[in-house]
Amino acid sequence: MIRSVDSRFYPNHWLRQVLGPIFGAACLMATCTGVVVLALLLGSILAAALKGPPDNPFYAIGPNVVELVTLVRNLATQSQGTDPLEAGYRVGIVGSLWLLGLVALIGIPVGIGAGVYLEEYAPPGKLRRIVQTNIANLAGVPSIVYGILGLAVFVRAFGFQAIALGPKLLAGVLTLSLLILPIIVITTQEALRAVPQSLRQAALALGATRWQMVRDHVLPSALPGILTGTILGLSRAIGETAPLLMVGAAGSILKLPRGPLDRYSALPVEIYNFAKEPDPRFQTVVAGGILILVALLLTMNATAIVIRNRFRRYH
């Protein structure tokens, strides 16, 4: 509101009154870019998936839901191919599900275990601080560096052929587990730190052992936070492409993996492979694949965020 005031006591009054709202509007606009970009992103991919190339009779029905469902179903059931009409992501989706399951099997127990140890058991001191700093730094290492690590350690075993895994599913699982471990450890620690100290003291005062206290009281009340971190970590693993390229997930694999020692592919790797194709008719295939991937990840992340927000309300 601009009032006429004595300018001797209010220097630059008009300017000050006007600048505020302008700045506020600029800030609001900046915040909205995020939302706008998300909408633009989904919209353009949806459009690309529906439009398809003009010479392609299969997609020329017109944009509607039925067509989209058909497209996604076809992509999900067909295997990799050189013909855009026949191409699909069956091998990649199955590979990604294998990765998801096995990474969860390795990453969750180790990650939560490490978090519980650091927060509840480890004596405070220099060693704990060093480990803590290390984990924080590991969380910031680019994913492709994990890929190089996986290549050197798991795929090649530093050149010792006898114990080298080769470009097998297990190498991908181990690499991705390492990648998400810091995320799970850090969020587990944060969740444990949010548990009030009085809860621990009450349990110990009633004669519970440290393990009983952690198992019966601390872990249950930290569970939502831990769950959030775990889901975020797993969704990160599903969306990663670069490290999997390094440890041998190839878009050209046509056989479904049957066990951890088979060759494998993953959904994002296959998307990358199609995106590299110069043939514009593959655009529909790429866009459809991304729709599947994004739908999966947004669902996982939204679940994690909802769980965390509900958790916050209790404290």
Next chain:
Amino acid sequence: MPEFLFGTELKPDAATPKFGIVPLIWGTFMVAAGSSMVALPIGLLSAIYLSEYAPRTLRSVLKPTLELLAGVPTIVYGYIALLLVTPVLKRLLERLVEVETFNALSACIVVGVMIIPLVSSLSEDVLSSVPRALREAAFGLGATKFEVSTRVVLPAALSGVFASFILAISRAVGETMAVVLAAGMRPQITLNPLTSIETMTTYIVQVISGDAPYGTPKYLSLFAVGLTLFAVTLTLNIISGVVLRHFREVYQ
């Protein structure tokens, strides 16, 4: 070793292969600088909005949305660069200059958008941990909301905001798939953002996608470049961590 660190030519497939990392570092620097120009102002402004201006309900909607944006896999951003950003750039600039299909600018834009959530969410945490008393004191002296935000809260939180900037730059340096798809794979030292460049991460993908036999210099150069990349990002992360710890010690 000096040839690797200071060589300005990268020709792994030539008859006498040359492995100078300077073009890759230059390309990485270009993407990091360009994406910072997009992400840092927008990220900071939205952090200020979320922490100082936004009503509680709006904030509880906006923040998760920004977090969702952070969860979109990087390959999607690469595809968006090819599908949306580059064609738009071409349409806008075709009268003036030639825009290559793979160019540094579109990589900068998508990587910039990608790291906005990182900047805004970290900076917002830092801004909201500035003590309430500081704000109230300033309001009590008759400052407007704009003045409180920019002259009291922001300077108080500056070191923390700086830390979030460094972390975002480190993320841009290590970003792979978006840059691979958007910026192409031509190692060169140029100032023109409309041509193709190659970053350290892209080179690693290029070597592993081609069939470099195990043990050859080209294959081994992958580890050298990877180590350099690791050293750069680790340094940035450590600086950011130290600055952030300092900030926390001041206010908590």
